Amino acid sequence: MVKAIVGACWGDEGKGKITDMLAEKSDIIIRFQGGSNAGHTIINDYGKFALHLLPSGVFYNHTTSVIGNGVALNIPYLIKEIDELVSKGVPKPEILVSNRAQILMPYHILFDQYEEERLGKNSFGSTKSGIAPFYSDKYAKIGFQVSELFDDVLLEEKVRRICEQKNVLLEHMYHKPLLNPEELLATLKEYRDMVEPYVCDTVSYLHQAIKEGKNILLEGQLGSLKDPDFGIYPMVTSSSTLAAYGAIGAGIPPYEIKDIITVVKAYSSAVGAGEFVSEIFGEEADELRKRGGDGGEFGATTGRPRRMGWFDCVASRFGCKIQGATQVALTVIDVLGYLDEIKVCVGYEIDGKVTRDFPTTTELAKAKPVYETLPGWNCEIRGIQKYEDLPENCRKYVEFIEKEIETPITMVSNGPARHEIIYR
Numbered sequence: 469m470v471k472a473i474v475g476a477c478w479g480d481e482g483k484g485k486i487t488d489m490l491a492e493k494s495d496i497i498i499r500f501q502g503g504s505n506a507g508h509t510i511i512n513d514y515g516k517f518a519l520h521l522l523p524s525g526v527f528y529n530h531t532t533s534v535i536g537n538g539v540a541l542n543i544p545y546l547i548k549e550i551d552e553l554v555s556k557g558v559p560k561p562e563i564l565v566s567n568r569a570q571i572l573m574p575y576h577i578l579f580d581q582y583e584e585e586r587l588g589k590n591s592f593g594s595t596k597s598g599i600a601p602f603y604s605d606k607y608a609k610i611g612f613q614v615s616e617l618f619d620d621v622l623l624e625e626k627v628r629r630i631c632e633q634k635n636v637l638l639e640h641m642y643h644k645p646l647l648n649p650e651e652l653l654a655t656l657k658e659y660r661d662m663v664e665p666y667v668c669d670t671v672s673y674l675h676q677a678i679k680e681g682k683n684i685l686l687e688g689q690l691g692s693l694k695d696p697d698f699g700i701y702p703m704v705t706s707s708s709t710l711a712a713y714g715a716i717g718a719g720i721p722p723y724e725i726k727d728i729i730t731v732v733k734a735y736s737s738a739v740g741a742g743e744f745v746s747e748i749f750g751e752e753a754d755e756l757r758k759r760g761g762d763g764g765e766f767g768a769t770t771g772r773p774r775r776m777g778w779f780d781c782v783a784s785r786f787g788c789k790i791q792g793a794t795q796v797a798l799t800v801i802d803v804l805g806y807l808d809e810i811k812v813c814v815g816y817e818i819d820g821k822v823t824r825d826f827p828t829t830t831e832l833a834k835a836k837p838v839y840e841t842l843p844g845w846n847c848e849i850r851g852i853q854k855y856e857d858l859p860e861n862c863r864k865y866v867e868f869i870e871k872e873i874e875t876p877i878t879m880v881s882n883g884p885a886r887h888e889i890i891y892r
Contacts, residue, residue: 474729478738487525496532499687501536501708503572503598521541568719575634576605580598615667692791700742700832711730735756735777745835746813760803778812785874805845818835879891
């Protein structure tokens with residue numbers, strides 16, 4: 469059985485916790501897109517962790533973690549992340565890296581920084597992890613595939629060819645130091661030694677696992693609104709954040725993905741630039757940010773304060789729709805316990821008309837939120853394990869959201885720890 473865990477909106481919904489929880493009953497967990505540009509925060513018996521490249525199932529000794537072909541593979545970062553886990557007492561996880569994954573190069577990170585610098589106030593709010601230059605090169609067919617590390621002749625020829633191209637940009641557009649082909653080749657050989665123990669034909673491995681009836685979990689990064697096709701383009705990421713892409717980014721048949729758990733946050737938050745209709749500011753935002761998540765709403769990768777907002781039914785319904793959500797996990801509802809009243813964005817007013825459909829970015833820029841106000845429950849709900857034991861106004865909030873997003877909410881997370889979850 470293949471399940472996917474994906475985000476409904478901007479990312480930061482708490483997918484790490486849900487993956488960590490569901491990994492307990494899984495055999496294989498696969499990261500299928502993105503790179504080390506976003507993180508999943510996980511709190512368990514070993515402590516608190518921010519994972520960036522590793523799938524969130526690495527804490528169990530019965531699981532195999534797969535880095536799929538769709539991932540932007542930062543090899544030294546992967547090794548560092550494995551070493552960090554082991555240094556904190558976590559047993560060394562079983563990890564496989566697709567031989568078709570492409571390598572995030574040191575110059576991708578430089579180009580990301582240089583371009584943001586060049587754009588100045590028009591920058592994309594990138595995490596400067598090299599993701600856009602990496603995917604640009606992948607689709608321009610000048611990326612390095614893991615399998616190519618093991619062919620010296622090919623590698624040498626390709627390094628020279630790519631340096632010629634990159635150095636034109638470095639010299640004339642960015643006025644920065646040029647790349648040295650010898651140094652780059654030496655770096656790639658170091659990468660080969662680092663990654664060699666993990667490299668595998670993951671396509672054959674996964675097809676065999678499906679035949680054997682193994683439980684497989686696909687873990688997405690970010691959320692629907694950061695998808696390059698359906699998100700708030702151009703303020704999006706550079707790989708598809710949708711469950712459907714899991715079939716491509718992992719190399720499995722699309723019809724095998726039977727269950728798509730879409731993680732929805734009980735309020736809104738976003739890192740980086742882009743349209744955000746239900747955004748709030750000032751003290752109201754500061755208070756929510758301070759109470760949010762575990763230790764506040766700050767990016768797991770960048771530490772940047774997240775932008776805060778009220779729950780957005782329009783964006784979340786759209787996010788669930790394009791993910792093909794079969795069920796929803798609603799997270800961080802415990803955070804809202806301090807409020808007497810809670811606003812919920814139920815529509816967008818654009819040019820005097822109210823819509824419930826999520827528009828394209830040009831229209832989104834004109835959208836004003838239409839709010840409905842629901843009564844709060846004004847108490848702490850952490851520790852409650854049964855849905856019927858939640859305060860009535862809290863249950864009403866969950867049921868209001870469920871009706872609006874048109875997808876069953878099967879899990880309600882009321883705390884950051886692994887087992888702070890209510891099944892409905």
